[in-house]
Amino acid sequence: MGKATGFLELERIEEGYEPAQSRVKHYKEFVIGLAEDQANKQAARCMDCGIPFCNNGCPVNNIIPDFNDLVYKNQWKAALDTLHSTNNFPEFTGRICPAPCEAACTLNFNDDAVGIKSIEHAIIDRGWKEGWVGPQLPAHKTGKKVAVVGSGPAGLAAAQQLARAGHEVTVFEKNDRIGGLLRYGIPDFKMEKTHIDRRVAQMQAEGVTFRTSVLVASLPSDTKVTNWAKETVSPERLKKDFDAVLLAGGSEQPRDLPVPGRDLQGVHFAMEFLPQQNKVNAGDALPQQIRADGKHVIVIGGGDTGSDCVGTSNRHGAKSVTQFELLPMPPEHEDKPMVWPYWPTKLRTSSSHEEGCTREFAIATKEFLGDKGRLTGLKSVHVEWRDGKMQEVPGTEKILPADLVLLAMGFVSPVGSVIEAFGVDKDNRGNAKSATEGEKSYYTNVPKVFAAGDMRRGQSLVVWAIREGRQAARSVDAFLMGASQLPR
Ligand SMILES: Cc1cc2nc3c(=O)[nH]c(=O)nc-3n(C[C@H](O)[C@H](O)[C@H](O)COP(=O)(O)OP(=O)(O)OC[C@H]3O[C@@H](n4cnc5c(N)ncnc54)[C@H](O)[C@@H]3O)c2cc1C
Numbered sequence: 001m002g003k004a005t006g007f008l009e010l011e012r013i014e015e016g017y018e019p020a021q022s023r024v025k026h027y028k029e030f031v032i033g034l035a036e037d038q039a040n041k042q043a044a045r046c047m048d049c050g051i052p053f054c055n056n057g058c059p060v061n062n063i064i065p066d067f068n069d070l071v072y073k074n075q076w077k078a079a080l081d082t083l084h085s086t087n088n089f090p091e092f093t094g095r096i097c098p099a100p101c102e103a104a105c106t107l108n109f110n111d112d113a114v115g116i117k118s119i120e121h122a123i124i125d126r127g128w129k130e131g132w133v134g135p136q137l138p139a140h141k142t143g144k145k146v147a148v149v150g151s152g153p154a155g156l157a158a159a160q161q162l163a164r165a166g167h168e169v170t171v172f173e174k175n176d177r178i179g180g181l182l183r184y185g186i187p188d189f190k191m192e193k194t195h196i197d198r199r200v201a202q203m204q205a206e207g208v209t210f211r212t213s214v215l216v217a218s219l220p221s222d223t224k225v226t227n228w229a230k231e232t233v234s235p236e237r238l239k240k241d242f243d244a245v246l247l248a249g250g251s252e253q254p255r256d257l258p259v260p261g262r263d264l265q266g267v268h269f270a271m272e273f274l275p276q277q278n279k280v281n282a283g284d285a286l287p288q289q290i291r292a293d294g295k296h297v298i299v300i301g302g303g304d305t306g307s308d309c310v311g312t313s314n315r316h317g318a319k320s321v322t323q324f325e326l327l328p329m330p331p332e333h334e335d336k337p338m339v340w341p342y343w344p345t346k347l348r349t350s351s352s353h354e355e356g357c358t359r360e361f362a363i364a365t366k367e368f369l370g371d372k373g374r375l376t377g378l379k380s381v382h383v384e385w386r387d388g389k390m391q392e393v394p395g396t397e398k399i400l401p402a403d404l405v406l407l408a409m410g411f412v413s414p415v416g417s418v419i420e421a422f423g424v425d426k427d428n429r430g431n432a433k434s435a436t437e438g439e440k441s442y443y444t445n446v447p448k449v450f451a452a453g454d455m456r457r458g459q460s461l462v463v464w465a466i467r468e469g470r471q472a473a474r475s476v477d478a479f480l481m482g483a484s485q486l487p488r
């Protein structure tokens with residue numbers, strides 16, 4: 001364990017942030033990770049409480065008490081090995097995971113949780129700095145070929161596990177760069193893209209082949225389907241050329257807001273806006289970029305994607321940024337004895353909110369207003385919730401100026417076409433249907449076709465995608481070889 005009395009003597013240390021007024025001038029990461037001695041002290045607070053709820057609260061089941069203890073004892077390399085034994089990409093989760101482990105930490109019951117995420121961040125950053133992270137080549141090759149469709153965290157985790165089990169893995173990605181939403185969606189100021197590039201290089205050295213700008217779909221091969229895909233490959237081809245196919249295409253169908261004025265110029269989905277800034281940051285020229293400079297911006301949707309739109313709009317130099325949430329404002333603090341060790345509903349103020357934003361709760365949009373086809377404003381109304389039903393509050397309609405509206409209300413399902421093209425059954429939410437328990441976990445109804453990540457579970461988190469990718473890899477490996485040594 002950490003220091004026996006550490007949790008009594010030492011306080012939680014938060015990671016530092018570059019001040020808001022300077023960080024909004026750039027798109028680089030601004031979180032200042034813990035120094036070695038700070039991480040060491042933070043790890044000393046771990047109580048080794050006997051039943052590590054944190055380990056269960058973490059979707060990849062990171063062995064948190066063990067790496068805390070190793071950091072406390074300054075055995076960083078061993079801590080890194082422990083972390084990598086359950087998580088292929090701790091530099092992603094150490095930056096952008098909401099840390100359900102900390103909600104579940106026993107110390108969180110009546111004190112501040114151990115800063116588990118900040119320790120994870122410190123371990124992996126030290127690992128890269130010291131040169132401890134390198135390719136892990138398989139002891140032997142199996143001669144089996146696996147296709148992975150989609151290069152988000154689910155596809156990447158699966159591909160790495162399968163390559164390490166000795167299979168020949170090819171990742172097909174319709175975008176021009178690898179990474180899924182890590183690359184195009186999550187802003188660079190939350191996670192710089194060099195972290196993905198390093199892992200891609202590691203995986204290439206481990207034998208993974210990446211094919212970008214290739215859309216897997218049943219379309220004529222010369223169809224230009226997205227801005228970036230240059231080629232298509234049919235499901236039939238993949239099933240013929242590979243011994244197994246894993247679908248990890250994410251959940252990309254955004255929820256729309258079909259109110260009057262939706263077709264006005266200036267109303268966009270968040271996922272039209274955010275990836276463009278990622279591309280510009282990567283050095284691409286985008287003359288038609290959707291920009292927020294000097295505009296009144298209204299972000300509809302109170303979640304993480306909305307918060308990312310707030311941060312990006314402020315970096316563009318928006319005149320004002322307002323974020324709408326349909327639900328009432330949650331309490332500032334959770335009732336810990338009621339909710340621990342589960343993820344609590346409480347007001348979450350992100351670093352993007354701190355950079356400047358008016359947040360409105362229990363508010364709905366009735367209409368987008370415009371002039372000559374261009375958005376000029378928005379008509380809203382306050383709502384209240386009774387017995388789970390939403391009702392407008394009479395007399396609360398108001399008109400707000402708006403030059404740019406960003407719709408960030410979540411994703412309803414994967415884009416159906418790829419699932420349909422493979423003949424894969426869908427669940428009642430439109431996701432690829434497949435169980436996660438039992439002998440046939442991650443199997444779909446189509447022989448040798450598997451599904452994982454947001455494409456299977458619906459819109460979720462990076463850490464869940466990594467878990468599903470790892471578990472699906474084990475299922476695929478067992479299907480190909482009769483048994484698997486890969487961890488679940
Ligand atoms: C703006 C935004 C911010 C987020 N922030 C966070 C956060 O801070 N923390 C967190 O934990 N989670 C966050 N999430 C959620 C998280 O990014 C996702 O849950 C996670 O990326 C899902 O991983 P995945 O591998 O299943 O799918 P994705 O990351 O969506 O990757 C799927 C990939 O498959 C490709 N693809 C799809 N269909 C095809 C096809 N037919 N042929 C070829 N390629 C195809 C897509 O182009 C995409 O690259 C955020 C999501 C969004 C939208």
Ligand code: SF4
Binds near residue numbers: 062098
């Ligand atoms: S991956 Fe997320 S839940 Fe798991 S230990 Fe890291 S921060 Fe906590």
